[in-house]
Amino acid sequence: MRTKRLFDTDAYIKNNTAKVLSCKISEREGFEDLFEVITDSTVFSPEGGGQKCDRGFFDEIKVVDVREFDGEIIHFLETSIEEGKQTEQKIDFELRFRRMQNHNAEHLICGLIHRRFGYDNVGFHLSETFDEEGALLAIEAVMDVDGPVDAEALAEIEKEANRAIAEDVSIYALLPSGEEAKNISYRSKMDIAENLRLVVIEGYDVCACCAPCLKSSAQIQLVKIVDHMPHRGGMRLTLKAGLDAVNDYVLLHNDNKASMKTLSCVRGECSDAVLKMSEKLASAHEENVSLKKQITALFKNGLEKEIEECRSDYVLFFADTLDEIQSRTLINETVGLKEKAIIVLFDKKDDSYRFVAGKNMSADISLKELAAKMREGLNARGGGSEQMIQGSVSAEKESIEKFFDQL
Numbered sequence: 001m002r003t004k005r006l007f008d009t010d011a012y013i014k015n016n017t018a019k020v021l022s023c024k025i026s027e028r029e030g031f032e033d034l035f036e037v038i039t040d041s042t043v044f045s046p047e048g049g050g051q052k053c054d055r056g057f058f059d060e061i062k063v064v065d066v067r068e069f070d071g072e073i074i075h076f077l078e079t080s081i082e083e084g085k086q087t088e089q090k091i092d093f094e095l096r097f098r099r100m101q102n103h104n105a106e107h108l109i110c111g112l113i114h115r116r117f118g119y120d121n122v123g124f125h126l127s128e129t130f131d132e133e134g135a136l137l138a139i140e141a142v143m144d145v146d147g148p149v150d151a152e153a154l155a156e157i158e159k160e161a162n163r164a165i166a167e168d169v170s171i172y173a174l175l176p177s178g179e180e181a182k183n184i185s186y187r188s189k190m191d192i193a194e195n196l197r198l199v200v201i202e203g204y205d206v207c208a209c210c211a212p213c214l215k216s217s218a219q220i221q222l223v224k225i226v227d228h229m230p231h232r233g234g235m236r237l238t239l240k241a242g243l244d245a246v247n248d249y250v251l252l253h254n255d256n257k258a259s260m261k262t263l264s265c266v267r268g269e270c271s272d273a274v275l276k277m278s279e280k281l282a283s284a285h286e287e288n289v290s291l292k293k294q295i296t297a298l299f300k301n302g303l304e305k306e307i308e309e310c311r312s313d314y315v316l317f318f319a320d321t322l323d324e325i326q327s328r329t330l331i332n333e334t335v336g337l338k339e340k341a342i343i344v345l346f347d348k349k350d351d352s353y354r355f356v357a358g359k360n361m362s363a364d365i366s367l368k369e370l371a372a373k374m375r376e377g378l379n380a381r382g383g384g385s386e387q388m389i390q391g392s393v394s395a396e397k398e399s400i401e402k403f404f405d406q407l
Contacts (some may be wrong), residue, residue, distance in 0.1 A: 003073045004041035007054075008197060009173055011100060011212030016043040016089045023081050034064055034076040042066075043089045046073050048210045050125035051099060056091035071195070098139050100214045101242025102126055104171060104201065105223040106141040108164060109239060111205025112157045114187055119147035119234065121207075122189060139244045140226070146234040154237070158225050164204050168218035174198040221246065296326045303330055303344075307337050313365055314341050316404050318397060320348040324356065324390075331358040331388070339363040341370065343404070351396050355380075358388045370407075377403050 002021060006013050018039035026036045037058070046068040047053040053066035058081060065076040081087060103126060110121040123144035129137040149157075174197070176184060181196050188208035199209040201217060214220065224245045227238040240248045256270055263273035303317050315338075319327060327344040335342055341359040359365050371389045374380035378400060382391015393400060 006043050007045045007212045013043050014093045017086055018089050020081055020083050020085045023083050031076055035080045037075040037077050042073055043091055045212050051211045054091040058087045095136055098243055100212055101220050102139050102141040103211055104214050105220050105241030106143050107205050107207050108161045108201055112160055113145055117147055119145040122146045140238055140240050142238050144236050149235050154225055161223050165217045165220045168216050169202040171201050171214045171216055173213055296329050303334050314404050317344050319344055319346045322346040327356045335360055341365045352394045354392045356390045
């Protein structure tokens, strides 16, 4: 290993002057047209352990990606850089810090679950959201444990984790030798034969991890488990920590405040107010459905009379205030009365109507041909089958009546 990994023992180094040991065009799949750069030291943490690499620059050159291959840290740059040159490395420290807050919070939660239930962490990643300009919007940690934990126990673990944060215990990295590691009890998702690195949350957790870590638990600020669900015999947990937990709280606070105003309730009573509102809406919906059925029945009487008196093959019926469901119901309940086509026009808006048309199965009428004629003569849009067509027309009532009189 030629590159000194500064982040392993001090995650707060933001800048570093490094010597370029090599620079070559990449031949790796997915990295074509980028330059692979190796330096004698680096402040850039590579992708690994469920966490993406640091973002930043070599002088003014953007670092596109950082990976570790066979123990060597490779920086992928947009342009080449002279071998032997001293270059100024600079990382996006705000991004690193927020990652450390969420990642170390995950260590703390999983460590407490392991201590209480003996479950292991079998999966982890940081989920990140950026805006169109690349600015960080939010981070959350998603982790899997290999056993079930109920909501009550998770609430207790969350409280214990926040107590640990308030205690301001030390967090640090260890790089033990193989012999030293034999005497240390630690969590790990895999067997690590060499280059073991442990992140210690003093008194709470020791976990194998390759990512940069905070200096103390107080720097996590707070942790909130925002979601949990059964997953492959265990649990999948999602948490937010630090600045991301604060931002999430502000978002929820503002949303809750607006809901309180709308529902005329006090803090802590929104869920009850929503339940009452839901019950009122359900009752109003039932009443609305009942009224619509009564209104449809009244219109049906009028349509039946029109069908009986109509001498044309086309029965034109204007029902301005009905909706599509009511109009379809009218046609379905009356189309069998005569060998005619019934056209119901509804939902009048200015100089336009929506329409539904259906026909008796025995009627020698093509509704597809009718739709074509309506498109030409009434600026109609829509279509359908030989049994029913629907759409809209841009025409006044008089023009529509004249059109059908001429068919």
